[in-house]
Amino acid sequence: MSKQLTTEALERIYDQLAEVVDKAGPEKEALLLSKLCLLLAQQLGDEETIRECIDIAARDLS
Amino acid sequence: MTRPASRNSSLYFDYPHYPFVRPPELDGETIRHPVIIVGAGPVGVTAALELARHGIRSVVLDDKDSVNDGSRAICIARHSFEILQQLGLSDRFVNKALGWTHGTSYYRMQPVFRLEMPHSEDERFYPMYNIQQQFIEQFLIDKAMEEALIELRWQSRLEHIELHEDCAILTIDTPEGDYKTESEYVIAADGARSAVRKSLGLKLRGDAYEGKYVIVDIQMQSDYPTERRAFFDPPANPGSTVLVHKQPDNIWRVDYQLQDGEDEETALQEDNIRKRVGAIVDMIGEPGPWELEWWSLYKAYTLALDDYRHERVFFTGDAAHLVPIFGVRGLNSGFADAANIGWKLAYALKGNAPDALLDSYSPERRGATMEIFDNATKSTRFMTPPTRGYALMREAALSLSISQQFSRPLINPRQSQPYTYVDSPLTAFPERNAEFDSGPGAGSPLVNRRIGEDDYLLDHLGHGFSGLYFNKSGALPDDLDDLFSKLDTDSEPFTPIIISTVQLNRDDLTVLQDREERIFDFYGADDGTFYLVRPDRHITARWRGIQPDEVLQAFKQALGEQSS
Numbered sequence: 001m002s003k004q005l006t007t008e009a010l011e012r013i014y015d016q017l018a019e020v021v022d023k024a025g026p027e028k029e030a031l032l033l034s035k036l037c038l039l040l041a042q043q044l045g046d047e048e049t050i051r052e053c054i055d056i057a058a059r060d061l062s
Numbered sequence: 063m064t065r066p067a068s069r070n071s072s073l074y075f076d077y078p079h080y081p082f083v084r085p086p087e088l089d090g091e092t093i094r095h096p097v098i099i100v101g102a103g104p105v106g107v108t109a110a111l112e113l114a115r116h117g118i119r120s121v122v123l124d125d126k127d128s129v130n131d132g133s134r135a136i137c138i139a140r141h142s143f144e145i146l147q148q149l150g151l152s153d154r155f156v157n158k159a160l161g162w163t164h165g166t167s168y169y170r171m172q173p174v175f176r177l178e179m180p181h182s183e184d185e186r187f188y189p190m191y192n193i194q195q196q197f198i199e200q201f202l203i204d205k206a207m208e209e210a211l212i213e214l215r216w217q218s219r220l221e222h223i224e225l226h227e228d229c230a231i232l233t234i235d236t237p238e239g240d241y242k243t244e245s246e247y248v249i250a251a252d253g254a255r256s257a258v259r260k261s262l263g264l265k266l267r268g269d270a271y272e273g274k275y276v277i278v279d280i281q282m283q284s285d286y287p288t289e290r291r292a293f294f295d296p297p298a299n300p301g302s303t304v305l306v307h308k309q310p311d312n313i314w315r316v317d318y319q320l321q322d323g324e325d326e327e328t329a330l331q332e333d334n335i336r337k338r339v340g341a342i343v344d345m346i347g348e349p350g351p352w353e354l355e356w357w358s359l360y361k362a363y364t365l366a367l368d369d370y371r372h373e374r375v376f377f378t379g380d381a382a383h384l385v386p387i388f389g390v391r392g393l394n395s396g397f398a399d400a401a402n403i404g405w406k407l408a409y410a411l412k413g414n415a416p417d418a419l420l421d422s423y424s425p426e427r428r429g430a431t432m433e434i435f436d437n438a439t440k441s442t443r444f445m446t447p448p449t450r451g452y453a454l455m456r457e458a459a460l461s462l463s464i465s466q467q468f469s470r471p472l473i474n475p476r477q478s479q480p481y482t483y484v485d486s487p488l489t490a491f492p493e494r495n496a497e498f499d500s501g502p503g504a505g506s507p508l509v510n511r512r513i514g515e516d517d518y519l520l521d522h523l524g525h526g527f528s529g530l531y532f533n534k535s536g537a538l539p540d541d542l543d544d545l546f547s548k549l550d551t552d553s554e555p556f557t558p559i560i561i562s563t564v565q566l567n568r569d570d571l572t573v574l575q576d577r578e579e580r581i582f583d584f585y586g587a588d589d590g591t592f593y594l595v596r597p598d599r600h601i602t603a604r605w606r607g608i609q610p611d612e613v614l615q616a617f618k619q620a621l622g623e624q625s626s
Binding site: 004005007010011014017018019020021022023026029056057059060061 | 172440447449450451452454455459461462464465466468469471472
């Protein structure tokens with residue numbers, strides 16, 4: 001993960017995600033977030049990093 | 063506020079009783095006071111003390127006969143201590159309050175964020191102190207009672223306020239009947255349900271937040287150090303949040319968020335409070351025993367008046383603005399309100415400044431509220447997520463932060479910071495300010511520096527305007543004394559502070575030795591650098607190399623005599 005976001009940018013993204021999740025509604029939020037992950041993966045274009053991120057996200061779920 | 067059914071007094075605090083004293087107005091005298099302050103809470107009494115510091119008499123009215131029952135504010139920030147120091151009160155607060163510098167946030171009991179507040183040996187005060195509001199009020203009132211210029215009138219409830227061109231007429235209800243009294247100016251410091259605000263038909267505007275917290279004080283012996291602990295989704299309150307703060311006299315503040323769909327009335331029953339608090343005490347590993355002091359229900363708001371000045375009336379503290387508790391900005395911004403309006407009213411009443419100076423109160427302090435709202439809205443959204451989307455994002459940030467560094471700033475509680483009056487009409491010469499690479503900028507409060515044993519920069523400030531002049535050459539410019547004398551007003555002398563790297567033979571001036579250039583470096587100073595400082599420690603303007611004509615111009619602007 002090379003490029004770093006500023007805290008301010010991270011906060012703006014946090015808020016936008018919260019709002020778009022609310023708009024999608026509970027039944028469609030998982031679909032929305034999964035689509036977003038695929039899009040970001042395509043943009044990032046680095047399979048190794050993407051797989052690493054998937055592993056990190058899968059941690060501490062319970 | 064509710065106490066346990068078995069007890070109707072505090073476990074540790076003796077509430078003082080302040081008697082009603084019959085004022086001359088009840089016997090038909092007509093008096094016009096320079097300032098009447100409505101509300102003897104911490105903000106009102108601080109305003110009275112600030113006025114007295116500048117030689118202005120005031121009357122403080124309060125409908126109660128004691129200090130506030132139950133605790134309200136508990137966190138006082140460093141910049142508030144610097145205000146208390148100027149009132150000659152900080153020693154008593156330092157001796158009682160618990161200073162702290164850091165905090166920890168946990169997600170399901172795993173640490174995910176470490177809050178470190180800026181602190182160093184250059185500071186006289188800790189970044190934050192915990193102390194119950196009733197002690198805060200008592201210390202302030204004790205000081206006010208020693209002060210000949212302050213008259214405290216207890217059991218005196220404001221019924222009505224009427225504004226005239228040259229004064230306000232207040233109708234006061236007392237145990238011995240009503241009376242009318244006149245005042246040139248009024249400071250409304252009468253809290254969230256301000257009677258002054260109601261009487262003038264003014265309304266707070268803003269937002270209310272979803273989440274509800276139960277706030278409980280308990281007495282419990284524990285050696286755990288003073289810090290802020292926040293527990294997200296802990297086993298003792300699944301899905302919700304718990305905050306724990308230590309206070310003096312073995313009192314602990316426990317705030318816990320009601321869970322989704324939890325019934326308010328049921329949650330506030332004493333046996334349910336005991337069950338929840340017991341689980342939290344177990345969770346933090348305390349063996350007990352503990353006893354309940356009181357509890358209450360809290361909801362977050364961001365509400366403010368459109369204008370903090372209404373003709374001859376100035377609104378301060380909760381009467382002007384309600385802010386969420388997360389980030390401890392309520393009382394701390396109230397102290398700053400009191401310090402701000404205090405010196406301005408004093409200068410106007412003594413004829414040292416025009417009415418325009420008083421107009422600067424609202425932009426400066428309402429500006430501070432708006433910045434607080436911006437920060438508080440974010441921290442409140444985190445503490446009480448308003449929707450499913452925010453709740454989900456918060457869980458994601460917390461869960462990631464167990465292993466990842468980058469998401470931890472999202473958990474930052476954004477504690478209270480002093481506000482910068484950079485856009486104020488009183489702040490001058492932004493182009494001179496831009497010549498500096500470091501140091502506090504124009505509009506900011508001065509930052510303390512250690513001079514020696516029990517000796518700090520801010521200890522040397524005067525009652526009126528002060529100035530920091532930096533010297534390296536060992537010789538002061540010829541026109542400096544002349545400039546300093548022009549910065550005196552009839553009743554408020556100017557206080558020059560010379561910071562010098564070399565010996566200076568000027569016994570008539572305060573000279574602080576800075577051989578290692580520590581203050582020089584911090585303030586980005588050169589030989590001849592000058593900072594002009596208001597009575598409330600905020601910087602009016604600063605020059606890398608002093609320009610006497612501009613200093614005089616900035617001084618006039620800081621007194622509202624001309625606008626930029």
